Amino acid sequence: MKVLFAAPARLWDAWAPALRAACPEMALCRDGDPAGFDALIYAPGYPEGGAALDFSPFTRARVVQSLWAGVERIVTNPTLTQPLCRMVDPGLAQGMAEYCTGWALRAHLGMDRYAQDGVWRNAVTPPLASARRVTVLGMGELGRAVAAALAGLGFRVTGWSHSGRAVPGIEVLAGPDLPQALARAEILVCLLPDTAETRDLLDAELLALLPAGATIINAGRGTLIDETALLAALDSGHIAHAVLDVFRQEPLPPDHPFWRHPGVTVTPHVSAETRPESAAAVAAENLRRAMRGEPLLYRVDRARGY
CATH class of the missing domain: 3.40.50.720 (NAD(P)-binding Rossmann-like Domain)
Structure with missing residues (x-):
């Protein structure tokens, strides 16, 4: 499966090795033709510069997996029609x-x-x-x-x-x-x-x-x-x-x-942090479920916002 790492560049070095280890069958990319991706792994701050990500070109994507528990910065995006899953790590x-x-x-x-x-x-x-x-x-x-x-x-x-x-x-x-x-x-x-x-x-x-x-x-x-x-x-x-x-x-x-x-x-928003070593396994499971057409874990209810 081909997956876009739609997250700030500063997260790549920590997350890419953990995600690849948890899901070796995945081709994890930082860019490419949107129509060619099966899924996105998302974190706020992508793309750089403050503009909201346009999800509409990702016509093949079966899931958008958030790296964070909070999804308020993405759930209201009108271009997001793909299933969205929050992180429970x-x-x-x-x-x-x-x-x-x-x-x-x-x-x-x-x-x-x-x-x-x-x-x-x-x-x-x-x-x-x-x-x-x-x-x-x-x-x-x-x-x-x-x-x-x-x-x-x-x-x-x-x-x-x-x-x-x-x-x-x-x-x-x-x-x-x-x-x-x-x-x-x-x-x-x-x-x-x-x-x-x-x-x-x-x-x-x-x-x-x-x-x-x-x-x-x-x-x-x-x-x-x-x-x-x-x-x-x-x-x-x-x-x-x-x-x-x-x-x-x-x-x-x-x-x-x-x-x-x-x-x-x-305190400076340090109460809890998503840790790649444990969260990567959650993301990998959802990617596999999406590819098999199975129910996704922690799927966001758009009406409720979480």
Whole structure:
């Protein structure tokens, strides 16, 4: 099969060897006649220069396999008629679970209260995890991995998703029960995708439903939270802290108020990374399925946007 690597040039050296090892029957190319390709492996930033890729000449392509979990930058492309699959990578899920668990534990244990200044602060003992309520918004592959890791430490975990699909060992609330899910969230982990339904979902009204002193960890998409409302909730003390890894504009501009706010920790979109060594196998399986005419893994629902 002939496959176009429709991704930024900087990714080639890391991805090409892994993809070829996982799928040796594939001829992986960086350019060529669009009508001659059986599939595309895609990442945002292709083609170089900012123009959207025109998928219409790829008349033979049976699948467009995204290298990233988020597909909001491609799913609305009107020229894309081929099946689109998002990346669900075991390494991505593990990395997200580690990131969210680490920051949740930091908030839970109050690690920032122990300044190294010679003052003996032993008046406050943190509760056990079993006494701390955590809500995970978004119960896809990443959300399930994070919820399982937190529940394994003993946290009282509630999941929320639009569908409310059951997850073994985790109570999952459905769409209309979002206020209930937020009211439980002493620590709120946001892992929702960027869709028309989720943009600015956490506005002032919904942020007010969180318990006083709550911590927010947003590793989903920067569009999920109304920034003005979040800053106001932090200023009032209703939200104690926000750990933010994703933003509407990345890199986050140096003059953005998040950098200066004492209640915000900015991390530079490092919560989880797609790793070629594990993700290449997922891409290879989908390429083979496409060539055999079999159901594809993680196919994107265009109407829902993920």
